[in-house]
Amino acid sequence: xxxxxxxxxxxxxxxxxxxxxxxxxxxxxxxxxxxxxxxxxxxxxxxxxxxxxxxxxxxxxxxxxxxxxxxxxxxxxxxxxxxxxxxxxxxxxxxxxxxxxxxxxxxxxxxxxxxxxxxxxxxxx
Numbered sequence: 001x002x003x004x005x006x007x008x009x010x011x012x013x014x015x016x017x018x019x020x021x022x023x024x025x026x027x028x029x030x031x032x033x034x035x036x037x038x039x040x041x042x043x044x045x046x047x048x049x050x051x052x053x054x055x056x057x058x059x060x061x062x063x064x065x066x067x068x069x070x071x072x073x074x075x076x077x078x079x080x081x082x083x084x085x086x087x088x089x090x091x092x093x094x095x096x097x098x099x100x101x102x103x104x105x106x107x108x109x110x111x112x113x114x115x116x117x118x119x120x121x122x123x124x125x
Contacts, residue, residue, distance in 0.1 A: 001025075001114075002024055002025055002026045002032070002098050002100060002113070002114040003024070003025040003026075003114070004022055004023070004024050004025075004096050004097070004098060004114055004115065004116035004117075005022065005023045005116060005117070006020060006021065006022050006094065006095070006096055006116045006117065006118060006119040007020070007021050007022075007023075007119060008020040008021050008119060009094065009119030009120045009121045010120075010121070010122070011122045011123075011124065012086055012121075012122070012123055012124070013123070013124050014086060014087055014088055014123055014124065014125050015085060015086065016086050016123070017082070017083060017084045017085075017086065018083045018086065018121060019080055019081065019082050019083065020036070020080065020081040020083070020094055020096075020119055020121070021078055021079070021080055022034070022036075022078065022079045022080075022081075022096030022116055023076075023077060023078050024077045024078070024079075024098060025077070026077070026100075028100065029074060029077040030053060030074040031053045031100070031101075032053055032098045032099065032100050033050065033051070033052055033053050033098070033099040033102040033106050033107060034050065034051050034053075034070075034072060034079045034096065034097070034098055034099075035047065035048075035049065035050040035051075035096065035097045035098075035099070035106060035107075035109075035112060036048040036049045036050070036070060036079075036081050036094060036095070036096055036097075037094070037095045037096075037097060037109060038090075038092035038093065038094045038095070038121075039092055039093050039095070039118075040089075040091060040092040040093075043092075045095070045109065046061065047061050047109060048060070048061055048064055048068065048081070048094070049061065049064065049068060049070040049081060050070070050106035051070050051071070051072050051079060051106075052104070052105065052106060053102075054104060056072065058070050058071075059105075059106055063089075064083075064090075067083065067084050067085045067086075068081060068082065068083050068084070069081070069082040069084075070082075079096060081094070081096075083121070086121075086123045087123060088123045088124065088125045089123075090121060090123050091121060091122050091123050092121060093118040093119065093120055093121075094118065094119050094120075094121055095115055095116050095117075095118045095119075096115070096116045097109075097112035097113075097114065097115045097116070098112060098113060098114045098115075099111060099112045099113055100113050100114070101113075
């Protein structure tokens with residue numbers, strides 16, 4: 001069983017920055033593919049970013065590319081999502097997710113094995 005705990009959400013003005021963290025349990029964290037997703041009120045969950053376990057490659061949704069940066073620290077069992085130039089449309093609950101046995105690349109949302117409880121990010125205009 002893997003537990004994921006997000007932190008770092010909050011309220012920020014448009015143009016500001018926030019950094020989300022996701023701490024994971026488990027001794028094999030370095031072999032997990034990790035992802036960030038978000039869900040705004042009345043909308044479906046959407047992919048934000050992912051980082052592979054093989055070489056640390058990162059992937060981003062077009063809507064956040066150039067503004068968000070995902071990274072991982074295997075020594076701390078933690079992934080981060082640095083969010084810059086935030087927009088009101090970034091307002092959502094952000095979830096981290098872990099796939100403990102994926103191969104190359106990153107999985108579709110329904111293949112992730114574990115999810116965190118979510119962190120609220122609110123961007124005011």
